[in-house]
Amino acid sequence: MSAENGRLPMRDALQVATVGLRARPLRAALSALGIAIGTAAIVGVLGLSASSQAGLLAEIDRLGTNLLTVEAGQRLAGGDAELPLEAPARITHLDHVQQLAHTGLMKDRKVYRNSMIPKGNSGGLEVRATSLNLLPVLNTGVAHGSWLNEGTARLPVAVLGSVAADRLGMDRVRADQRIWLGDQWFNVAGILKPTPLEPDIDSSALVGYPAAQQYLGYVSLVRGEEQAGPPSSIYVRTATGEEAAVQSLLARTANPEAPTEVNVSQPSDVLTARAAAAGAFDSLFLGLGVVALIVGAVGVANIMIISVLERRSEIGLRRALGATQGQIRTQFLAESILLAVIGGVVGVLAGVAATAVYASVKGWAVVIPVEAWSGGIASALVIGAFAGLVPAVRASRLPPTAALRTV
Amino acid sequence: MSAAPVLELEGVSKVYREQPPVHALHGVTFSVQRGELVAIVGPSGSGKSTLLHVMGTLEQPTDGVIRINGVEASRLDDRALSLLRAREIGFVFQQFFLAEHATVRENVADGLLYAGVPAAVRYMRADEALERVGLADRATFKPTRISGGERQRVAIARALVGRPAIVLADEPTGNLDSTTGASIMGLIHELNADGATIVMITHDAGLADQLPRRIRMLDGRVS
Numbered sequence: 361m362s363a364e365n366g367r368l369p370m371r372d373a374l375q376v377a378t379v380g381l382r383a384r385p386l387r388a389a390l391s392a393l394g395i396a397i398g399t400a401a402i403v404g405v406l407g408l409s410a411s412s413q414a415g416l417l418a419e420i421d422r423l424g425t426n427l428l429t430v431e432a433g434q435r436l437a438g439g440d441a442e443l444p445l446e447a448p449a450r451i452t453h454l455d456h457v458q459q460l461a462h463t464g465l466m467k468d469r470k471v472y473r474n475s476m477i478p479k480g481n482s483g484g485l486e487v488r489a490t491s492l493n494l495l496p497v498l499n500t501g502v503a504h505g506s507w508l509n510e511g512t513a514r515l516p517v518a519v520l521g522s523v524a525a526d527r528l529g530m531d532r533v534r535a536d537q538r539i540w541l542g543d544q545w546f547n548v549a550g551i552l553k554p555t556p557l558e559p560d561i562d563s564s565a566l567v568g569y570p571a572a573q574q575y576l577g578y579v580s581l582v583r584g585e586e587q588a589g590p591p592s593s594i595y596v597r598t599a600t601g602e603e604a605a606v607q608s609l610l611a612r613t614a615n616p617e618a619p620t621e622v623n624v625s626q627p628s629d630v631l632t633a634r635a636a637a638a639g640a641f642d643s644l645f646l647g648l649g650v651v652a653l654i655v656g657a658v659g660v661a662n663i664m665i666i667s668v669l670e671r672r673s674e675i676g677l678r679r680a681l682g683a684t685q686g687q688i689r690t691q692f693l694a695e696s697i698l699l700a701v702i703g704g705v706v707g708v709l710a711g712v713a714a715t716a717v718y719a720s721v722k723g724w725a726v727v728i729p730v731e732a733w734s735g736g737i738a739s740a741l742v743i744g745a746f747a748g749l750v751p752a753v754r755a756s757r758l759p760p761t762a763a764l765r766t767v
Numbered sequence: 768m769s770a771a772p773v774l775e776l777e778g779v780s781k782v783y784r785e786q787p788p789v790h791a792l793h794g795v796t797f798s799v800q801r802g803e804l805v806a807i808v809g810p811s812g813s814g815k816s817t818l819l820h821v822m823g824t825l826e827q828p829t830d831g832v833i834r835i836n837g838v839e840a841s842r843l844d845d846r847a848l849s850l851l852r853a854r855e856i857g858f859v860f861q862q863f864f865l866a867e868h869a870t871v872r873e874n875v876a877d878g879l880l881y882a883g884v885p886a887a888v889r890y891m892r893a894d895e896a897l898e899r900v901g902l903a904d905r906a907t908f909k910p911t912r913i914s915g916g917e918r919q920r921v922a923i924a925r926a927l928v929g930r931p932a933i934v935l936a937d938e939p940t941g942n943l944d945s946t947t948g949a950s951i952m953g954l955i956h957e958l959n960a961d962g963a964t965i966v967m968i969t970h971d972a973g974l975a976d977q978l979p980r981r982i983r984m985l986d987g988r989v990s
């Protein structure tokens with residue numbers, strides 16, 4: 361047998377370190393609870409913000425980032441500018457433009473549930489003329505009923521955006537469904553799904569350009585001829601990766617005479633910004649988690665100090681059985697770390713479970729950042745070491761004879 | 768080596784630096800040979816507990832020399848002293864000091880925990896030691912489920928499990944009724960007959976008179 365007795369074998373050391381936990385499991389559980397709550401809060405906050413961000417990014421991915429919007433801006437002299445009637449046709453000729461749709465906002469036309477509604481109660485809804493290929497370009501679809509076609513585009517027929525339908529009190533499409541649009545009745549053909557890339561469409565009633573010209577007087581004169589238009593928004597799908605190149609040309613192409621009166625934007629930017637905001641975790645809850653961790657640490661330190669006082673005779677006995685000061689110190693330090701890490705692991709599991717439940721309810725992917733769970737367990741470890749250090753040193757310095765003195 | 772006493776004290780003094788200083792031991796000199804059964808007897812306050820702690824290397828003497836199996840204890844550091852206690856000295860206390868959440872076998876095996884003995888060997892030796900004290904059938908019990916006399920037998924088994932050079936027993940019958948105490952004394956005699964060197968501390972002169980050798984303490988001196 362060697363004379364080396366500095367350290368117990370790992371298994372023995374672990375068994376000795378769990379003596380206190382096994383002797384008083386309820387107390388151990390309660391003192392680990394504080395750390396568990398703190399870790400759960402931190403992991404939950406980080407996990408939820410990461411998951412909600414992942415959800416938004418997935419949505420952006422689905423909608424595509426290659427959509428550009430061209431809109432009429434402001435005149436240099438003041439007042440609203442208009443896009444030229446032929447802007448869509450010109451943009452089509454640009455390289456890397458794959459698809460293009462457009463709508464024309466009729467500012468003086470409003471939509472109501474019926475003819476009895478006072479004029480002022482327009483509910484913030486807009487009336488737009490639309491090209492027929494709007495849905496594929498915006499990557500949206502019809503929730504109820506049907507979209508416009510060549511025939512219905514010429515008739516007093518409208519399709520409602522999701523918000524518009526909601527405000528007009530419609531959750532489905534019936535055959536005789538009508539709305540009061542521009543001082544006449546329009547039939548409702550369908551209701552659209554939400555369009556996250558262009559929220560304006562959600563609060564619009566959409567009609568065909570021919571119908572807009574015929575029933576709503578939405579015309580401009582081109583060389584003495586009446587034509588429906590002009591469009592106010594043009595939606596352009598570009599080849600992926602060529603967004604910037606196309607974007608730089610759009611204003612000049614849409615309105616060569618006054619490119620400054622054209623606004624060009626990338627709607628997915630808004631969603632990307634929202635995703636970044638969602639990724640920024642809630643610092644209030646994070647702060648609460650840290651406070652809970654600190655309280656937990658104080659709890660563990662407190663329990664360890666009490667434990668050393670209570671277990672004086674155990675310490676004395678172990679010294680009599682041949683434990684060195686270092687072995688006593690290691691025992692109590694390991695016990696404290698073990699206690700804190702158990703709390704940390706339970707907390708991480710609880711935080712992950714909370715994130716998983718919430719994310720799956722919201723339909724997001726469950727994302728637990730590595731820093732969240734590894735940081736949670738690591739901070740529990742550090743807390744355990746910190747909280748246990750003073751009690752462990754005290755235990756090791758207890759003179760064996762004092763420890764053996766009867767209570 | 769075989770001639771060397773198991774335990775030797777030469778002019779051992781212990782002064783506790785309190786106000787006023789307490790002279791617990793004054794020049795105590797004696798030695799214990801292998802296989803002896805010795806009683807250290809004296810009234811309370813005579814210094815027997817301090818003597819036990821000093822013999823057990825739990826406390827360093829202020830002055831004088833202690834040798835255990837020829838090794839001078841006062842020259843050793845904490846590690847070496849701990850190993851000496853783990854290998855050469857077995858303790859039996861009045862209050863037993865058993866771990867209540869652990870089984871009888873685990874308690875006995877703990878006697879070898881710090882001696883660098885692998886777990887399997889510890890448990891094997893624990894079973895042997897339990898056999899020696901007549902508790903083989905209690906190995907899986909928790910200490911709370913056995914009687915006081917059985918608990919002291921477990922503590923004695925724990926002291927013997929490492930086959931120490933010397934067993935130091937501090938009032939081993941102090942917490943027991945007279946019948947149980949008598950059976951523990953019977954066990955101590957038996958173990959001594961089997962070769963164990965035992966030093967027993969007691970305030971009970973009648974008990975001490977049963978033992979072959981007595982060292983009487985009074986006011987910190989051997990009288």
